[in-house]
Amino acid sequence: MDYVNLGGSSLQVSRLCLGGNSWGSQGLRNWAALDAEASTPFFARALEQGINFFDTADTYNVGGSEEAMGRGLLKMTSRDDLVICTKVGMPASNKPNASGLGRKHVMASIDASLRRLGTDYVDIYMLHRYDAATPAEEIMSTLADIVRAGKVRYIGASSMRATQFARLQLFAKANNLPSFVAMQSLYNLLYREEEREMIPFCEEEKVSLIPYSPLARGVLSGTRRRDGSGTTERANQDKFAAGYYSDASFAIVDRVTAVAQKRNLKPSAIAMAWLLSKSAVAAPVVGVTKIEQIDDAVAALHIRLDATEIAVLEELYRPRPVQ
Numbered sequence: 001m002d003y004v005n006l007g008g009s010s011l012q013v014s015r016l017c018l019g020g021n022s023w024g025s026q027g028l029r030n031w032a033a034l035d036a037e038a039s040t041p042f043f044a045r046a047l048e049q050g051i052n053f054f055d056t057a058d059t060y061n062v063g064g065s066e067e068a069m070g071r072g073l074l075k076m077t078s079r080d081d082l083v084i085c086t087k088v089g090m091p092a093s094n095k096p097n098a099s100g101l102g103r104k105h106v107m108a109s110i111d112a113s114l115r116r117l118g119t120d121y122v123d124i125y126m127l128h129r130y131d132a133a134t135p136a137e138e139i140m141s142t143l144a145d146i147v148r149a150g151k152v153r154y155i156g157a158s159s160m161r162a163t164q165f166a167r168l169q170l171f172a173k174a175n176n177l178p179s180f181v182a183m184q185s186l187y188n189l190l191y192r193e194e195e196r197e198m199i200p201f202c203e204e205e206k207v208s209l210i211p212y213s214p215l216a217r218g219v220l221s222g223t224r225r226r227d228g229s230g231t232t233e234r235a236n237q238d239k240f241a242a243g244y245y246s247d248a249s250f251a252i253v254d255r256v257t258a259v260a261q262k263r264n265l266k267p268s269a270i271a272m273a274w275l276l277s278k279s280a281v282a283a284p285v286v287g288v289t290k291i292e293q294i295d296d297a298v299a300a301l302h303i304r305l306d307a308t309e310i311a312v313l314e315e316l317y318r319p320r321p322v323q
Contacts, residue, residue, distance in 0.1 A: 001015065001016075002014070002301060003015065004282050006124075006210075007181030007182055007282075008207075011181070012052075013083050014051045014053045014083075014283060015283050016053070016286055017283040017284065018054050018055065019286055019287040020065040021056075022034045022288070023039040023068035023072075024036055024060070024064025036064075036067060036068040036071045036072055037072075040072040040076075042294065043073040044076060045291050046294055047077055052082055052083050053085070054069065054082065054084055055085045055086075055184075056069055057088075057126075058092065058116075059087075059092060067117075070117040074117065074118055084123050085122065086117070087128040087158060088106055088125065088126070088127065088128060089101050090128045092105075101142075102133075102142075103141075106139075106143070110152065114151065121150060121151055123152075124152075125151075125154075125156070126157060127158060127168075128159075129159055130164040137171070139168060143177075143178060144172075144178050154182070155180055155181070156180055156182035156183065162201050163197075165180070165201065182207060183198065183202050183209055184285065185198055185209060186211065187211035187214075188220060188271065189313060190252055190253075192317055193320060203279070208283075209280045210283050210284070210285055211275065211285065212284075212287075214286065215271055215272070217241040219244045219245075220267060221266070221268040222268075226247070226250050252316050252317065253267070256270050256313060258312075259305075265303070268300075269296060272286075272297060272300035
């Protein structure tokens with residue numbers, strides 16, 4: 001396993017991050033029905049492979065993901081050997097002050113996350129989405145307060161417009177407050193809109209990209225068909241993947257498959273290797289529901305695509321609506 005510094009910080013993370021949206025799902029999705037006990041072998045395999053970076057969120061499976069990590073992962077190794085990322089901002093309920101990035105909600109949410117995780121700090125606390133209703137001053141001063149309190153070591157953000165991210169980052173720097181070291185955005189061969197503004201800004205600010213959905217919800221693994229059906233349970237049930245079902249997307253999938261066949265590799269390995277070849281990317285967030293998917297992701301770390309292969313994979317991409 002290789003390790004890199006996250007953004008401009010000294011925090012070292014594995015080049016793969018294990019995503020937690022499947023943990024503690026308690027049957028919410030048939031293709032990702034991993035309760036706390038069933039999640040344990042996945043944590044063990046990730047640690048065996050040298051992965052030290054684990055991502056979750058307060059709303060993943062109604063807090064079940066954090067609880068699964070607390071009961072499983074955090075009992076397997078020293079807390080100091082783990083880099084734990086969780087998020088805040090999505091609605092926890094329909095009550096007032098139970099969503100967004102206001103001081104009251106953030107302060108309550110970090111304490112609730114720490115209780116579920118069974119730890120006294122998280123390494124990275126991430127804004128799950130931008131909150132236009134809360135001033136930048138309130139957002140960044142609140143994050144600074146929980147960093148000073150020792151509950152959070154570093155801060156990050158996820159899926160927002162580059163202008164919104166810039167407003168927060170530059171406010172923090174202008175006021176000598178903790179600034180962001182990581183951005184978790186949607187980025188893969190089928191969705192590259194972040195290359196326009198977000199990635200250049202992150203590179204300028206020394207913010208690492210930790211992209212989610214590196215395989216486009218499995219579409220880049222070759223398990224989907226143009227008619228929307230698939231060869232796995234998830235392929236047949238995951239309705240969020242429908243946004244990738246177009247002739248333009250499948251033309252790119254065909255390119256991925258062709259490069260994979262020439263190398264005698266899986267299409268998923270080629271798609272992951274392409275993402276890892278990008279200098280802005282520190283660690284893709286990999287969601288898995290089978291143990292061997294961890295091994296496949298690790299294997300992609302050793303694949304080096306040449307310039308011709310990268311050009312073939314990128315050539316057919318056309319602008320998409322922002323997701």
